[in-house]
Structures are given as C-alpha cells and as structure tokens.
Amino acid sequence: MTELRFEHEALEEFVAQVFAKVGFSQEDAATEAHVLVWANLRGVDSHGVLRVPAYLANIERGGMNPKAEIRIEKETPAIALIEADRAFGPVVTTFAMETVMAKAREVGVGWAVIRNTTHQGAMGYYALMAAEQDMAGLAFVCNPPNMAPFGARAAGVHNSPLAISVPAGEMDPPVMDWATSMAAFGKVNLAVDKGIPIPEGWALDAEGNPTTDAKAARILLPFGGYKASSLALMFETLSSVMVSNALLTPYLLGGDKPTPGIQNSVVAAIDVATFTDVATYKQDIDRLLQGIKSLPPAEGFTEVLVPGELENRVKAERMAHGIPLPEGTVANLRVVSTSLGVTMPDPLS
C-alpha cells in the first residue's frame, strides 16, 4: 500500500482553506484544521484529515454550522452549560476549555457541559490545553449509538472517548486519550482505506454478528466487557441527559432523532495551585513517570511506555519528515481539492 507524506503546516493550511471556502471564518477554519492535523502529527490518523470529506458532507446537509452562535446558557463560578449551535467541535471545545480554566483559576475546578457540538476530533487536545496551563484537564463526549453495550447484539451506547492530562516538569505532560470501544471507528475507517481486515473482538456486522471485515463492521464492541460499556453509558448520563439532549434514547426507544453528527460533551479543569505547589507537583509527576518507565518490561515488550509517550515520538518524526497519508485518504482529499478549487500541497518527495 502506498503512502504519501505531506508537510504538516502545508496540510493544515490546505484544510483551513477548505473549511474557509465552505463558509467558516478564517479563525474557525484554522482551529478545526489545527486540531485535525494535531491528531495526524501524533499518529492518531483516525481523527485526522481523513475526516475532511465526511465533515464537508456534514456541513452540506446542514449539520456542522459555519455561522454558529456559541453561547453560555447557564453559569456559576464553577460550571457552565454551553450551547454550541452545531459549531465545529474544536471551536466550541477550545472555548469551553478556556471557560473552565478561567473558573478553575478562581475556585479550583471548572466543569462545563457542551450541548449540540459537532465532531471534536481527538479529545486529548483539550485535556492537554489544561495541562499546558498547570491544570489537570478532562474531556469526554457522547454521540448516538455505535457500540453494543455488554451483553447486547445491537448498538446502544456510543464508544465515548475519555481524555485526561496533567502538567509535568521536564517530561512531556502525560495524555491519556482512548475510546471505550476496543478501537475507535476512525481506526475501522482507516482499515477500509488501507484495505486490511480488523482484529477479532473489535466489531459486529449489521446483523449483530462478529466480523473482521472492516467494510462490514457496523457496531463497535466495548473493551473490558461491562466495564467500558458502563462507563460509556454513564458518560451519556453526565453529558447529554444533563443538558436534556438525549442522544441514545431516541435510537433505543424511538422518537425524533437528533440532527446527524451532533454530540454532547463534558470538559473540566482542576487547578493544581489550588491544592498544592505547582513546581512540586510537576516534579512529582516527572518522578512518577520516570518510576513507571523504570519497571522491567513484560515478555514481548522492550520498554514500558507512559500515556502519550508513543504519540510524542510519532509527532517528533512527523514534524521532521511529514505526515504519511494512505493513498485512499489522499485520493479523497484530491477530490475535495478539485471540487472546491483549493490547491492541495504536493507530497514530499
């Protein structure tokens, strides 16, 4: 399978121009492009520019809203309910994270529920925003059903991802970012683009039977059986139900379906300085990470990795040598380039 490499800034600029072309402000288009390419840089290609064609289709059918009016509907010194008006996920979520960080600076914690956002990209981005401001950051999201709850042969929950990050000193801030499914759907799509099968245990087909055919995969499976399944369900109770915008129930019991592509989300920040000395905290995190890395590796491993470490290595390599995109993704982006008249950068030779 052929892959072509693209310089990350050129790729980001291209994607920003694409979104500006379909009606988003330069600033919002740039924010969206930045978060997508950030995911690619870290090797999370499932949440990268692969998504652009689907986003454009979503915009065209009236989902993602170029003229969204983001507003804070309810607020206290510690919480916010933010109506996203179907804004680009990264636009409203960076705003929400700034909002909760400002609250955390005052009262130690900020907690926001975002209603009616659209796809937010890699949630680790927002958690890391807090870590870079000496805060702990937390972010999760809910969507309509795409995963079978433990014990079911049909979709009932979303494979809601969860991201947590905290500040470090000399080390990179640890960033935990995973979906409650064995794998995110983006990884299934990537397997389709790459023309390879998916591992057993990742998905069911449309009839609820296990499959390894990426093209036939329709329903994801939770990791850890009832454990991640219940976490996904509780995320819906803390986000969608908390803002009276249920995303699962209309699919489970019937009724008006939410606008396709809509999701609800929680972001939170905890200010380290409210609890302890920031310099001490960062030093303690460094030591903790160094301690984990000092453990003897299990059979089949050459080292013990800490959360985000692998992604940071990929990022260093891709900053230097470009982002590799599979042929399928490149072909899709070329269609976008042609149809919108936005010049796509040349691949690196």
Added chain:
Amino acid sequence: MTELRFEHEALEEFVAQVFAKVGFSQEDAATEAHVLVWANLRGVDSHGVLRVPAYLANIERGGMNPKAEIRIEKETPAIALIEADRAFGPVVTTFAMETVMAKAREVGVGWAVIRNTTHQGAMGYYALMAAEQDMAGLAFVCNPPNMAPFGARAAGVHNSPLAISVPAGEMDPPVMDWATSMAAFGKVNLAVDKGIPIPEGWALDAEGNPTTDAKAARILLPFGGYKASSLALMFETLSSVMVSNALLTPYLLGGDKPTPGIQNSVVAAIDVATFTDVATYKQDIDRLLQGIKSLPPAEGFTEVLVPGELENRVKAERMAHGIPLPEGTVANLRVVSTSLGVTMPDPLS
C-alpha cells in the same frame, strides 16, 4: 464448599461492636460496619466483612486511626482538600461526599481530594450518596502499587477503582463501580477463602509470571491493556500527587514508604438542578435504562443488564434471606469474636 448465611442487620451490629471495642466511636464504628455490609448485601463480598481481620491488623499496627481528626485544609466554594488523619475510609469519605454535595448545591459542582484515608470499601456507596440527593456522584481512589502497568512485569500502579452514579426516577439509580484491574484483589482473596483458582489474565506471581493460583497471585493485571492501565496512572496524578502524598513513586524509585494501608481519593458531585430540570432528568435516565434493557441480548445472554442492576437483585435476595459467607470468612470472624469478646450472631438455619 460450605457457606453460612447471616441476617444483615445482626452482622452489621456485630462488626460495629468489633470496631467500637478497638477504640472507634460508636458512630464511626457503625459507619464502617454499614459500608462493609452494604457491599456484602450487593454481592460485592470482596469489599465486605471479609476485610474485618485485615482492618483489625491495620489498626493494631497504627494504620487506621480510631482518634482521627479529620480537617479541611484548603477550601473554595467548589473544592476541598481534606486531611483524613488515617480515619476509617467510610467515615472520612461520607464526610467528603457531604462536603462536595453542599458545594454542588451552591455552585453546581464540588470536588474534593482526600489525603491519608484508609480503605474506603466499595466506592459505589459514595457515588450513590450523591445520586440519592439528585446529584451525579463520582469517586476514585489510589493506593500503593498492586497492578502491573501495561507492558510491565512488576507492580507500578494501583488497580484504582472508579464509581459513578446518577439519580433515576422509578428505576434504581445506575451505579457503575469497578476496579481498573481485571478483578479486584478482594476477589483474589475470596478465591483463596473459597479454595478455587483465579481465571487466566487476572494476575502475575511474585516473579512477574502469569498465574491462576489465587494464593500465588501478587500483581494484578489491568483490563483493556493500556487503557485501564493509563486510567489508573492518571488517578494517582489527580489524587495522591495533587495533595503531595505520592503513593506509587516511593515504591518505584525508592525513598520513604507511605504508612501501610494509606490511600488518597477524589470524590465529586454535580448538581443536576444547576443544569436542567430534575424531574425531567430522572425521567430521561429511566428511559435511557429502559432503552438499554430493550436491546436484543448477545449469544449466551438472556438479557442486557444496566450498571448496578445485578447488585440490586442480589441485595433484594440477601435482605430477605441473609448474607452468605464462605466458611473461611466465618472462621476468621469467629477468631475475631473470641479474641475481642464480642458475640457473633448465629447463622440463619
């Protein structure tokens, strides 16, 4: 293997008397006994009265502190740092949950970090406290290493449990409560008491090799590989490191070890009324749970369960017919009864 059944109130009264006998106030002893028997009632025997002998040993070696002076060290309208002074876990954690609920009532969210608590029992108890007050409740805890991080053959993180609960209407509030390991150590201990092996994938022995011998199990394994492993690590960063009381690092890098049995914990509450109408919320939760239960069961399942449902069924049965304790646990409690001169209830016939 023989099991004997005990009436739950009689068992709770016995355990309360045991703890009062070794120096705890009647009130604190009763709180501890209540949380232990609550776990047994729900079938979580790993966190029930099985623990009494270990608690007594812990008290004797100066761990759990009968005369603890619990104090709020730092506070804002939204957060609290609570020094537990090695109090009984349920005593300080119910206090902490009351504290964050009071804050949530004012500003929508309350977040507390508890430093230097001792074993807190089943964390679901505290999350449910919030749900019963029309709030979402969240609780997690960290301890010294007992679980191998993903990719390691030695202990490096704790199998930190996480509990979340939210209010429901006619249905029981859903209660998610699980450890980040494949199984909690209490379940390994229960297998020892029952004289049965543990499943593959639960644990490593002292040398870091996989084992199914419950007696040889020394190091737990995370569920979902890197996913639950990283969650456990992040819990340490949000609890222990946040209150400058690292529990993992001294074991990883050397240095003064924390007092045995000490743990740090986070509890949080989110007030539903701050975000939406409470009656609507509860109705929406009922519908969500009913929707999940309406899904077709997977092969090998007869129904789809929601978080806490199985435990509530066990509770109804055990309220009516008593709590079954394995012979090993009963023998241990009889030793306690004799040595402290506290009469143990007769088993139900």
